[in-house]
Amino acid sequence: MRRFCFLLIFHAFFSLVGLPAFAAQENVLHVLAWPGYADDDVVKSFEEQYQAKVVVTFVDSDESLWDRMHAENGSLFDVVAANTAEIQRYVQERLLQPLDPAALPNTQKQLPRFRDLSSISGLVQEDKVYAIPFTYSAMGLIYDRRQVPVPPRSMSELWNPRYQGKVLAFNSAQHNFSFTALTLGFRDPFRLSADEMRATANKLVALRRNLLAYYSLPEEATDLFIRHRAALLFANYGTQQLTQLRQAGADIGYVIPDEGAIAWLDCWAMTRAAKNRDLAHAWINYMLEPAIGKLLSERQGLANTQVAPSELSDKTRLIWLQPVEDVARREALWSRIVSGERGEPF
Template identity: 70%
Template sequence: MAGPRMPGARMAGPRIHRATTLFPGFLTLLLSAVFCASLLSAAPVAADEKVLRVLAWPGYADGDVVKAFEARFHAKVEVTLVDSDEALWDQMHTKDAPQFDVLAANTAEIQRYTRANLLTPLDLASLPNTRRQLPRFQALSSIPGLTAAGKVYAIPFTYSSMGLIYDRKQIAVAPRSMRELWNPRYRGKVLDFNSAQHNFSFTALALGYAHPFQLDAAQMRVIAHKLVELRRNLLTYYTLPEEATAFFIRHKAALMFGNYGTQQVALLRRAGADVGYVIPDEGALAWLDCWSMTRSAADRPLALAWINYMLEPDVSELLTQRQGLANTLTEPAEYRDDARIVWIGPVEDIQRREELWRKIVSGDRSERF
């Protein structure tokens, strides 16, 4: 997703996303935003006043955060909110829309915008708060989509892993592998997210495949059989996090593929569930949203100041407190130091995955794959 969404349907989900645009760009939080695009700043702008136009997801630029930035930099900030990657793209291509200065998007979308020549390289010297980020987010070249031709086009801001959620009352010791979803002891107690892309990818990771987003025909067949086998343990598939929470509590589920990650964990705990969250040893899929500056940015120093401001500890922590999303400055409590995060990327053949997934969900037998 970009932003508070569901990685999957935005993929992004946000964001019931059903895909690898992530993510996700889908989110529960978007349900509270009934508009697709809304201006948070409606007051008239003085002729000599600096203006920053921000394109982002709900929860990324709350009113109090915007006001603090305006007061510090003596500028007016106009925020336009979107609820899907498609809406984000449309806003950047609408003739009557304002020329945005900064935008928030997931890594897959950042690649798309960079190829379309819509972004401008960032001056890291103007972004000192990047030095506050966790080491893996400072290693920009190691994250696909952030750099091109040696130049940096995006700075990580927020992310969500898709780990394993478990009931502490039924499972005393935290599971270490996604393969536990197939453990016969959890027959009828497993919840899985209804997504072709993510199920094939996390199963590929569980099986030790090196390239979970680029599977060959033989690997696809093995995974399809494995996902048919997983049905024996399933309580059901879920789509929305609220739906999963209700199923988890009402039917006393033991394990769940947490498509919404820490955001979903927060929702479960608020509902009274005693759950734990782990990144499996083989790694967890994850979407990553970043801030970028557009080529049309009228005041580039102000745009860079916004991106740097978003990385201040107080601002980043608000994202975690309010949205349940991880920030790039502090390690989530549930993460191990050696946790492996696998940023979602484009898959080899989405139509083939969807075709196989429909057969799996409908109950087809393994011999038919």
């Protein structure tokens, strides 16, 4: 009943403040996003407000996002949700077009740190705004309180022989190399030298001894964690996974390691292929409504850009994602790592 009442208010609110409807023949919006960013009721409310049809495609990794954005010369989507590092890549590849800040009044409802776009690397290039912050989280460490009674202090615990067969890792070249390089104490986890790359690859090979499985989606990780009684989980999706696991009944804790944590900031952007700029702007502005941010936090456990989360303090060391030194090299090495090669070839 509570959710039903909320949705009635939600629909009524947007019906009052909605912009004029767009022409029906131009009214299809293709959205590329991550799970939880565009739930059915959220999409339906937008469709009703703008008399539009929204087609959502979900991805489960940055690599999948990249492939989707390049399919058919990038013509399949109008708006995309991507982290700051990916946004920089897409701008360089000319896959995005600039946004009109005047068409996004809801940015004024965001926290000051997210309104200052020039302070966030990659969002503003040549005085043009290419993306607007939407949600963020730190890639912390989730642990089972029964098996790990003392909160871990470092990501290095993932390699502790005590947890052999009890570790869940994320299936991604970019983030695994970065967090492992940070754990090893390298100065810049996004710009590794040849020697640092080799050391990081060998460290990831060593992690296989403790591995229960690699996961792609947070729902998959939740299922594996509970069914197989995992002890440690590299939380690529951050507090979203914390929420899902607790909702599933897991007795878990969440920590940001002493060495800090890689953190992602996902933003909405408009693709180069978007023809209906007004509808694309309307979607991005709609996603910045406080009501949407509240749903995102309540359902997914993700931070929104209007209210600071309780899990992260001002002293928390977060290392925002940046483009890496060689994507192809990382992916090639990762393919060899997950295939079971021994460390010597690296």
